[in-house]
Amino acid sequence: MTLAIMGAMPEEIAPILKKLGTYKTTNYAGNKYYEATYKGMNLVLAYSKIGKVFSTLTAATLCEHFGAEKLLFSGVAGAISPKLKVGDLIVATQLTQHDLDITAFGHPFGYVPEGSVFVDADKEMIALSKIVAQEMGKPLQEGIIATGDQFVANEERKSWIGETFGADALEMEGGSVAVVCDALNVPFFILRAISDAADMDASFSFDEFLETSAVESAEFVMKMVDKLAKK
Numbered sequence: 001m002t003l004a005i006m007g008a009m010p011e012e013i014a015p016i017l018k019k020l021g022t023y024k025t026t027n028y029a030g031n032k033y034y035e036a037t038y039k040g041m042n043l044v045l046a047y048s049k050i051g052k053v054f055s056t057l058t059a060a061t062l063c064e065h066f067g068a069e070k071l072l073f074s075g076v077a078g079a080i081s082p083k084l085k086v087g088d089l090i091v092a093t094q095l096t097q098h099d100l101d102i103t104a105f106g107h108p109f110g111y112v113p114e115g116s117v118f119v120d121a122d123k124e125m126i127a128l129s130k131i132v133a134q135e136m137g138k139p140l141q142e143g144i145i146a147t148g149d150q151f152v153a154n155e156e157r158k159s160w161i162g163e164t165f166g167a168d169a170l171e172m173e174g175g176s177v178a179v180v181c182d183a184l185n186v187p188f189f190i191l192r193a194i195s196d197a198a199d200m201d202a203s204f205s206f207d208e209f210l211e212t213s214a215v216e217s218a219e220f221v222m223k224m225v226d227k228l229a230k231k
């Protein structure tokens with residue numbers, strides 16, 4: 001089986017590459033892709049760069065060019081739910097694009113014709129993540145993650161996203177990765193560790209906690225990979 005592990009920023013992928021030790025690096029479509037064998041599986045890793053466009057390109061490349069049969073995303077996010085604090089983990093049940101807006105035509109936010117407001121993540125991997133969380137003794141919240149091409153550092157915008165989509169966290173890549181994987185029938189799993197509260201202090205919190213939160217997420221995703229290897 002070929003498994004893709006994706007992040008948006010170098011910090012999100014570095015802890016996993018470190019764990020793998022040796023890997024082959026290929027330059028493709030303006031990005032680096034890292035391939036390794038791990039516990040009988042082929043892994044292909046990449047960080048896409050930030051935002052929906054770059055993450056779309058990378059997710060599609062991982063699936064179509066590198067033959068990924070499942071995709072796991074590891075990264076950081078801003079919290080909407082007051083229950084989520086810095087370092088906490090959230091697994092996406094559904095993803096949406098909070099900045100997709102053709103409401104002028106009477107459509108809901110996040111919707112375009114022939115698309116859907118929400119895309120479901122793979123239920124099997126979500127179920128597996130609950131087992132992993134239990135085994136690691138780590139609390140894991142599940143919820144809707146909203147994606148947009150904005151670093152949200154504003155209470156008003158954050159509340160609006162929470163109310164409009166029922167979202168618990170927000171970031172800049174999950175929604176686009178979801179659309180790609182759904183269209184290509186590749187089961188996907190999106191995990192995020194909280195780096196900030198998407199409020200006026202978000203950029204400071206992000207800078208302070210990016211690395212530690214990225215490691216939290218990466219460690220959890222590697223435990224997921226271990227479980228998938230045993231299947």
Ligand code: SAH
Nearest residue numbers: 008050076077078150151152171172173198
């Ligand atoms: N510090 C970076 C920019 C980070 S953008 C630089 O200067 O280059 C934020 C990244 O973390 C995105 O990949 C996004 O998915 C995630 N993220 C974390 N907190 C976020 C927030 N409050 N709003 C949007 N994205 C957030």
